[in-house]
Amino acid sequence: MMDLVIADVDQLRTTLPDRIEPDHYEDLAGRLMGSRRLREQPVVAAFIDDIRTFREGSRLTATKAHINSRRDNHIFSLFRASYFPTLSLDYLTYEPIAAARDLAGRYPSNTMAVNVAARSAGFADRAVVALFPENHVDGRQDPGDLIFYFIDRFVERHNRITRKMIDTVMTPASFPHIRDAPDSLIEQASSWWVHLHEYHHQHGDMPIPAFLGAKSAKSRAGLEELRVDTASMLACLNDGDLPGGQARAAFEYILAERLLRYAVEGIPRPTYDAVGSQVLFTYLLRHDGIALVDGLIHLRPQLPAVLAGLLREIEEIELRVHDEPLEKVQDRLTDLVHAYTLYDRATRRFLPSPYFADAGKRLGL
Numbered sequence: 001m002m003d004l005v006i007a008d009v010d011q012l013r014t015t016l017p018d019r020i021e022p023d024h025y026e027d028l029a030g031r032l033m034g035s036r037r038l039r040e041q042p043v044v045a046a047f048i049d050d051i052r053t054f055r056e057g058s059r060l061t062a063t064k065a066h067i068n069s070r071r072d073n074h075i076f077s078l079f080r081a082s083y084f085p086t087l088s089l090d091y092l093t094y095e096p097i098a099a100a101r102d103l104a105g106r107y108p109s110n111t112m113a114v115n116v117a118a119r120s121a122g123f124a125d126r127a128v129v130a131l132f133p134e135n136h137v138d139g140r141q142d143p144g145d146l147i148f149y150f151i152d153r154f155v156e157r158h159n160r161i162t163r164k165m166i167d168t169v170m171t172p173a174s175f176p177h178i179r180d181a182p183d184s185l186i187e188q189a190s191s192w193w194v195h196l197h198e199y200h201h202q203h204g205d206m207p208i209p210a211f212l213g214a215k216s217a218k219s220r221a222g223l224e225e226l227r228v229d230t231a232s233m234l235a236c237l238n239d240g241d242l243p244g245g246q247a248r249a250a251f252e253y254i255l256a257e258r259l260l261r262y263a264v265e266g267i268p269r270p271t272y273d274a275v276g277s278q279v280l281f282t283y284l285l286r287h288d289g290i291a292l293v294d295g296l297i298h299l300r301p302q303l304p305a306v307l308a309g310l311l312r313e314i315e316e317i318e319l320r321v322h323d324e325p326l327e328k329v330q331d332r333l334t335d336l337v338h339a340y341t342l343y344d345r346a347t348r349r350f351l352p353s354p355y356f357a358d359a360g361k362r363l364g365l
């Protein structure tokens with residue numbers, strides 16, 4: 001049954017213009033009504049209602065209410081996101097991951113860790129690892145809107161890239177909990193990561209989305225990603241109420257993804273995630289949290305204390321937002337990033353890390 005619904009969406013996609021503007025919505029609604037299989041899906045019916053009354057600035061109210069209610073684990077909408085260019089009119093069904101339920105109670109957020117069950121063509125691209133409320137064509141994120149992370153794709157990416165990085169650039173005793181872990185443990189660690197990550201975005205003196213604009217520059221966006229991942233790693237290490245083995249695996253997983261994968265993915269042009277990764281690598285090296293031994297990264301015993309020091313430096317700057325002008329605080333955050341990255345002031349560009357450029361070349365990544 002789902003196969004036929006997806007096939008109808010894929011068929012309809014092939015007949016649509018590249019960019020669907022509001023003056024096409026009436027026509028689109030008519031075409032959706034023309035497929036009995038589609039119009040009988042509650043999420044499609046909700047979407048039809050929304051686009052029939054859509055005006056500039058409105059919210060896809062019924063569609064998002066359906067999705068946020070999780071009544072059937074179906075997602076359908078018209079999407080537009082520059083970083084997920086394959087998304088357009090798309091359908092997806094998912095299965096929630098139970099492993100994260102306890103953690104989600106302790107670190108609440110609007111995060112959903114799920115595995116993809118069925119999907120139309122736009123969701124086939126493995127680069128689509130998440131779906132944010134603002135990716136819908138209304139461009140809005142309202143309180144309570146769910147953020148979806150497609151954990152099966154995190155596991156695939158970890159196996160394809162991060163595992164090879166661990167084998168190539170780390171000393172042999174590093175990451176004992178995840179080095180040869182089965183996919184089930186990596187799935188659990190991934191779902192813990194996304195819950196902790198989103199929880200920490202929404203906490204602190206300059207949380208997201210309130211300070212999204214203030215942190216949109218590549219330097220500060222990268223630092224924000226590093227802030228929340230560092231806080232997440234420290235929660236795994238220090239929160240005694242979390243089950244120890246799983247917490248240790250999640251700590252290693254977050255560190256490996258942040259330190260290694262984003263770094264090598266940011267070659268030749270560092271993304272904001274790669275900027276965060278570069279700050280982490282340089283900070284840990286300069287403060288003896290890691291050491292290079294015969295070209296391999298060795299995690300030193302004082303690593304947790306150095307991570308705590310890094311988080312403290314970021315938090316001490318953000319605390320100033322209560323009594324300094326925002327621009328001044330933004331400059332302090334940017335200065336911290338520039339102090340730990342290769343930044344070319346003449347071209348105002350971040351340069352790739354030579355260490356990870358070399359590792360990436362050896363791995364053919």
Ligand SMILES: [Zn+2]
Binds near residue numbers: 197201225228
């Ligand atoms: Zn983030």
